Amino acid sequence: MATASLETRENRRAWGFVTPALLWTVAFFVIPFIVMAAISLATRKGREIVMAWNFDNYIEFFEKAHLLKGLFVSLEITFTVTIISVILAYPLAWIIAERVPQKWQRMALIMAILPFWTSYVVRSYSWLLVLAQNGVINNTLVYLGVISEPLELASTRTATVIGFVHFFVMLLTLTIYANLVQMPPNYRRAAADLGANGFQVFWHVVLPLTLPGIMVGAFLTFVLCIGDYITPQILGGNNELALPQVIMLQLGRRADFPMAATLSIILMVVVTLAYIACARWLKMERT
Secondary structure, three states: OHHHHHHHHHHHHHHHHHHHHHHHHHHHHHHHHHHHHHHHOOEEEOOEEEOOOOOHHHHHHHHOHHHHHHHHHHHHHHHHHHHHHHHHHHHHHHHHHHHOOHHHHHHHHHHHOHHHHOOHHHHHHHHHHHHOOOOHHHHHHHHHOOOOOOOOOOOOHHHHHHHHHHHHHHHHHHHHHHHHHHOOHHHHHHHHHOOOOHHHHHHHHHHHHHHHHHHHHHHHHHHHHHOOOHHHHHHOOOOOOOHHHHHHHHHHOOOOHHHHHHHHHHHHHHHHHHHHHHHHHHHHHHO
16 A cells, blocks of 8 residues: 555656646647647638638649749758758767867867857858858959859858758767767777778768767758748748748738648648658667
8 A cells, every 4th residue: 555655646746747848738839730730721711711621722732833842942952951961060070079189079069069159040141141242252262263253152042051051060060979979989999800991890880879860960950951941031032932931921921821831731741751761760879
């Protein structure tokens, strides 16, 4: 009886800690999501929203090329940013973990995360000034005689990718670095003693053990990049609309809340599919 009573008290205490988080999740995620899903099944007639409870908005999304293109543009930008960020972040994380003396590694990490200390909007506008026709890059290239006319760098997909990569390389560096410093050095020594060369040690030992850090950083990059509105709007302009920009147009110009909700649900489905695709690697951290 005493054991059962103690277990009951422990369960109540545990629920006491968990309940505020559950209430917060229900109030600010579950309920808004249900409302948004319901609105996505509605129809706008004039200035009114009629709860038609049909999938016409989803059908319209696949039928209208400009809506579907927004998703493809977002996916292309996101995959490009993720791949480039991983390629740049891994060597940087390895240098900090393996080549920088341990007493200076903290300082190196602080220097790496400096972009996080400034406003996201400020960073985007800073890149816009750098990439503009009279910006630093064009003025330097013209001065050196490399080009005769300024390049069209701003308000392009390239500008959007550069802005994203500048931010997410640092995020990936932190996740990969965390795996590198936790990896026992004896693994690499054992592989070398067994006759493995440098590339084989990296490919068969280092890379698999740091894959969780890569996938965690890549997944975070994917989620934050595909749902971002500010950077494509500032650096990409309106020449090529990503899905978040299309959603804002539905809200700001057309006041079409059902279609905006539909596009948001589709965006969440894409993120969910990305998580499912990465789940097998993300679980490696728990082993």
